[in-house]
Amino acid sequence: MHEKDTSLERGKSAAGWIEKFEGLAKLDGAIKQILMRESAIVTVPEGTVIFGPGKPPENLLLLLEGRVRVHQISEGGREIVLYRVEAGQSCVLTTACLLAYEDYSAEGVAETDIRAAAIPRPVFDTLISQSVDFRNFIFTAYSKRITDLFLVIEEIAFQRLDIRLAQKLLDLARGSDQIKVTHQQLAAELGTAREVISRQLGEFQRRDWIQQTRGTLGLLDRDALTNLASLDPA
Numbered sequence: 001m002h003e004k005d006t007s008l009e010r011g012k013s014a015a016g017w018i019e020k021f022e023g024l025a026k027l028d029g030a031i032k033q034i035l036m037r038e039s040a041i042v043t044v045p046e047g048t049v050i051f052g053p054g055k056p057p058e059n060l061l062l063l064l065e066g067r068v069r070v071h072q073i074s075e076g077g078r079e080i081v082l083y084r085v086e087a088g089q090s091c092v093l094t095t096a097c098l099l100a101y102e103d104y105s106a107e108g109v110a111e112t113d114i115r116a117a118a119i120p121r122p123v124f125d126t127l128i129s130q131s132v133d134f135r136n137f138i139f140t141a142y143s144k145r146i147t148d149l150f151l152v153i154e155e156i157a158f159q160r161l162d163i164r165l166a167q168k169l170l171d172l173a174r175g176s177d178q179i180k181v182t183h184q185q186l187a188a189e190l191g192t193a194r195e196v197i198s199r200q201l202g203e204f205q206r207r208d209w210i211q212q213t214r215g216t217l218g219l220l221d222r223d224a225l226t227n228l229a230s231l232d233p234a
Contacts, residue, residue: 017041017064017117023137031131038123043115050108057097057104059118062090066114071188072106079188082106083148092145095138098124156191164190165200166229179217
C-alpha cells in the first residue's frame with residue numbers, strides 16, 4: 001500500500017473497531033488490548049493499489065468502510081475479477097499469503113475510499129498461535145471466502161453467459177437505471193473476452209432491454225433482465 005496515500009489512526013481515535021466484528025468481540029481482554037495497541041486504522045482513497053503480484057503482505061486488513069476489488073491479469077493481458085471485499089470482511093488472498101509466507105499473485109484496488117483496521121504481520125502471527133478465538137475468527141472468514149471463490153469458478157465454467165451478464169448488470173446498477181461500465185470491464189468481471197460481451201449486449205439491446213452509449217449502459221427493461229437472471233442455468 002502506498003504510504004503517501006494512506007492516513008493512520010491509532011490509540012483512542014481507533015477505539016471501537018473490534019466490536020464491529022462478531023468473532024473479535026468475544027476475545028478476552030488481554031488479546032483485545034494487543035489488537036488495540038498494535039493495530040492501526042488506515043484510510044485509503046479510491047483508486048489506490050493496495051497490494052500487487054510479487055509483494056508480500058505486511059498487514060491483515062479488516063474492512064470497516066468501502067469496497068476493494070481483487071483481480072488477476074494473465075500473461076496475455078486479460079483481466080478477471082476474482083472477488084470483492086466489502087465492509088465487515090477480510091481478504092482471503094491476504095490471509096492465505098500471511099499463513100503460507102508467500103507473495104501476492106493478484107492485485108487489490110480500492111474501488112471506493114476505504115477505511116480498514118490493519119493488523120501487522122507480527123501481531124497476526126502471535127495471535128494465530130496464542131488465541132483460539134482469534135484463530136477461529138480468521139479461519140471461519142477464510143473458509144467462507146474460499147467457498148465464494150469456488151462459486152466464481154463454477155459460474156465461469158458452467159453457467160450461461162447471458163444469465164451471468166444479466167445478474168452482473170443488475171448488481172452493478174445498485175438500484176439505478178444507468179451503469180458507467182465498459183465492455184472490457186464487464187469482460188473482466190465475468191472472465192470472458194470483450195467480443196463475447198459485446199455480442200451479448202448487442203442481443204440485449206436488440207430486445208430493448210438495454211441502451212448503450214459510450215461508457216454507459218441504460219437499463220430499459222429491468223423486469224426482463226431480472227427474469228433472465230433468475231433462470232436455472234441447467
